[in-house]
Amino acid sequence: MALRLGPRDPHCPDLGSRPRPFQNLLLLLWVLLACDLGATAQGPGQWTPWGSWSRCSSSCGPGVSVRSRRCVRLPGEEPCWGDSHEYRLCPLPDCPPGAVPFRDLQCALYNGHPVLGTQATYQWVPFHGAPNLCDLNCLAEGHAFYHSFGRVLDGTPCSPGAQGVCVAGRCLSAGCDGVLGSGAQEDHCGRCGGANDSCLFVQRVFRDAGAFAGYWNVTVIPAGARHIRVVQRSRNLLALLGGDGRYVLNGDAAASAPGTYEVAGTRLLYTREGQAETLRAVGPTTHDLLLQVLLREPNPGVHFEFWLPREHYGPFQAQAQALGWPLRQPQPREVEPRPAEPPAVQVAIPAQVPTLAPDHCPPCPDTRGRAHRLLHYCGSDFVFQARVLGRHRQAQDTRYEVLILLIYKNRSPLRTREYVWAQGHCPCPSLAPHREYLLAVRRLVSPDGTQDRLLLPSAGYARPWSPAEDSRARLAARRCPV
Template identity: 80%
Template sequence: MATRAHPVDPHLCSRRPRGAQNLRFSLWILVSCVLGGAAQGPGEWASWGSWSRCSSSCGRGVAVRSRRCVRLPGEDPCWGDSHEYRVCRLQDCPPGAASFRDLQCALYNGHPVLGTQKTYQWVPFHGAPNLCDLNCLAEGHAFYHSFGRVLDGTPCSPGTQDLCVAGRCLSAGCDGLLGSGTLEDRCGQCGGANDSCLFVQRVFRDAGAFSGYWNVTLIPEGARHIRVAHHSQNHLALQRIDGRYVLNGDAELSAPGTYEAAGTQLVYTRQGRQETLRAVGPTSQGLLLQVLLLEPNPGVHFEFWLPRERYGPFQAHAQALGWLPRPRQPQPREVEPQPAETPLVPVAIPAQAPTLAPDSCPPCPDTRGRAHRLLHYCSSDFVFQARVLDRHRQAQETRYEVRVLLIYKNRSPLRTREYVWAPGHCPCPPMAPHREYLLAARRHVSRDGTQDRLLLPHAGYTRPWTPAEDSRIRLAARRCPV
């Protein structure tokens, strides 16, 4: 961050501190006076204050806390918000109790409004465009009036979980803070980085010499974000650990729909030859996934996320099914081949391979700006800080070997070292070895399921990493739609 020189009030240099709470302020004055008044960056936030009382006496409401920006003459304002809002939950309101919005409209009953002496009885009106205005309908009349903003903690509309704060309709993140945008990761951790669980993924291609039920995998207790799919005349089947079928058991086909099993909802769809099975989880007990073979098996794709501590017991149970599933393998990012197939071997790049010549490449399009950053953050599968270790040109692609330093967003696990691929000999924007970048990448799995790679889109979001770039990308994360 650049250093900006600001004049220091000479009276400050002669002031004496009063109390320990002024220690930081005194140190700043001392350094500023000795160095001739050089000040850096924005001010700093003081500690958060305590949370206020809940805005409601029953049901859901809002509590707020604030903090003060401590800055001296010449310093920029602090970065971030001065107020935080969280949802507070009290006992349920009595049956038939008036809603919070009803009570606010009723405050104007019997009072002259609209510049006349006429009075009205007011009830909430929910057809106005701004949900967080106090829009009230005059009973018995065909007009409504807006009395300004509703009070903080008012539901945006009946039946919604969103609440109005400072005139804006906000959703609560998993941390309970309104507008934080914090979500659970694939492991179920609020604001996590998908590092407390493992991603299990495989294609079951075994085919027997007879029709009937074949074991595909055990879906263990604690599994999350389960997805199973295939495209054939065969049918998926799901069995509880006590032997009772949930789906397509005893050669009787189940109707597409939602089923309850193992403490979660399973959504089963069938359209022509395409069958899918999805569940958010977590499962409260194991489930056995099977396939009812009516024709040769083209492959059953399945995946789920599993807590690390449950992976060992899962391996032991899975061995009984005749194979040992594994989480995603080390670099390069290849899906595990079947035993009968020849393993894919990455092509060796000769040491004398020609490197990129940036001066021979045409200039890249200008992709700067907040809109471009927000677009690529929201649409990417991975956003992370990385140091480029090596760069090679392969066919019509450029391959970067990077060390992942800091993860902002990931929809599947990232390792310390990754390969990142960019289209063409002259990727835009280019990355140089031995430098650190903040980049957004997408996951791409080949149609035959043999390659699983991180791709940098052409003219995508790749920036040299700086503290300012870190602040900008964190702000983009908060504004990304859910």
């Protein structure tokens, strides 16, 4: 029995012209669907694996290597999404002192050669005032004009002292992954392209100081801390002790000069303007530092914050408790009213967690969609998977007690059990007890510091947790600015 496919499409393979003992079943199906039935293939093609990196464009200083891949697509498929070439900086040593810069060498190639349609020749040097930084713009020495000889070679610095280099006529800067134009940045944890999920944000205001003058311990800044910031506004002085017990800053009751200090493997910027005093360091620190305050007047508060690797958090918490203060302000846990004792004639019912009475609340508006998810994920302070343990009315708000199972994003430490607050007795979104959700919440601290709440905004993001929701959350994390 012969298989007739009708008029042959020039883009479809002629199976009859290449007899084989066993035809590929998938290819036959593709022929039937794409050619005989008149359908077209959907979606983009597929990239081949990346090739190996080429040799560097330079032997010293800035240099570029390239690798490429090829798009394989069937007839009717769209072109592949993405770039066919990828460039990265070469790990090369600096050029020796006195070496001729790369752009100067390229201009010098045209010395003594007529290039402007006449027999006149010139000596050429780089000209940096032209609009396109990646054109080979050269100035004729002794004359008031310059000429563009096309693009500079890949790997040429865009301008003297700049970080960017020219690739294919574009000025690109390398991301933290070394790939030019990738835009990859380190997160607060120091991970390239990370989502701040491998470290915790520590933040507090130290007010627990006595009335007498002298040095008071504020906090230990552990090894591995990043993005350290300390601020106080008074006549008092911040002081810092290194791992050897010696003062790095403002020791011996004397004020140190503002400036940059090398300490614990990082640079510390110390500023003092009037009564405003600030310490900043990028980190990471190589050993513990002890932050103190030298009291000259009552302490109005020392604000400090830093990011700490998760594995360092436990030891730091023990050190913090040894200093006599909790890491995070405790949230008030009100005593719930005990249920009335049942009459003797009734059967005793086991006590249960009190919940809201079943109110006739109107349905919540539909807030699904990728735009809504990105808005709340990127703008929230915390994103986590949690199981709702209980739900209670508190004044005019609703309070959920949750068990945190998985953290996607956090700007300060979280306990295993937390309270999440929502406005009103019929909040939207509404959470059902004993179910698991993916929540995006914000931290709300009252001006006087007496309330520290996790708030689920009205029309916020709360979705029943599922593997699909987990994938959506991780995708949203990669699209948020760091």
